[in-house]
Amino acid sequence: DSGVTQTPKHLITATGQRVTLRCSPRSGDLSVYWYQQSLDQGLQFLIQYYNGEERAKGNILERFSAQQFPDLHSELNLSSLELGDSALYFCASSVPGASDNTIYFGEGSWLTVV
Amino acid sequence: GNSVTQMEGPVTLSEEAFLTINCTYTATGYPSLFWYVQYPGEGLQLLLKATKADDKGSNKGFEATYRKETTSFHLEKGSVQVSDSAVYFCALSSSDQFYFGTGTSLTVIP
Numbered sequence: 001d002s003g004v005t006q007t008p009k010h011l012i013t014a015t016g017q018r019v020t021l022r023c024s025p026r027s028g029d030l031s032v033y034w035y036q037q038s039l040d041q042g043l044q045f046l047i048q049y050y051n052g053e054e055r056a057k058g059n060i061l062e063r064f065s066a067q068q069f070p071d072l073h074s075e076l077n078l079s080s081l082e083l084g085d086s087a088l089y090f091c092a093s094s095v096p097g098a099s100d101n102t103i104y105f106g107e108g109s110w111l112t113v114v
Numbered sequence: 115g116n117s118v119t120q121m122e123g124p125v126t127l128s129e130e131a132f133l134t135i136n137c138t139y140t141a142t143g144y145p146s147l148f149w150y151v152q153y154p155g156e157g158l159q160l161l162l163k164a165t166k167a168d169d170k171g172s173n174k175g176f177e178a179t180y181r182k183e184t185t186s187f188h189l190e191k192g193s194v195q196v197s198d199s200a201v202y203f204c205a206l207s208s209s210d211q212f213y214f215g216t217g218t219s220l221t222v223i224p
Contacts, residue, residue, distance in 0.1 A: 050210070101207055102163060104160065107156060
């Protein structure tokens with residue numbers, strides 16, 4: 001158990017809909033990262049938050065947004081869903097600034113768009 | 115910029131064979147290097163890491179040495195088991211950013 005909790009574990013929704021994925025980082029971790037893993041594109045970095053502020057942005061679509069709340073949990077919002085958004089979405093967390101900074105992953109949220 | 119290149123898969127080995135998965139990196143500064151493993155249907159788990167040149171990370175019989183002169187962090191295991199079948203990701207960390215390779219799928223057959 002990495003200590004990173006993601007909900008829901010599985011989600012099936014229709015095209016055009018909106019979903020929210022939730023992540024609770026490990027205790028004490030200030031940074032949260034979101035990744036998308038699909039069969040044809042591997043592991044894609046979406047976005048990073050540090051203590052409530054956006055820190056880095058990767059290949060995140062404009063239809064997607066995220067935020068990190070004062071209690072450090074994070075949500076990834078996916079809207080106007082398309083079939084191609086079906087993927088495994090990972091949240092990860094770390095303690096930035098540590099000399100041996102390590103990123104720990106949750107179990108992921110499986111999203112199926114039908 | 116920072117990037118990680120790891121050998122293409124899939125890799126298929128017989129049980130008790132020797133495993134090497136190559137990983138090279140490009141980085142500014144002094145990155146930390148990692149190997150993560152993803153078993154079927156699960157998230158990525160930290161397998162081992164090394165934080166400075168010449169460090170050797172090891173875990174569960176796997177090991178990798180941080181080679182600054184060749185910018186490499188190859189994963190090795192002397193005798194693989196069926197339970198090692200998974201996808202392996204090489205990664206680097208620099209300035210709180212993490213960069214992952216594309217993953218190498220390993221299948222070990224009895």
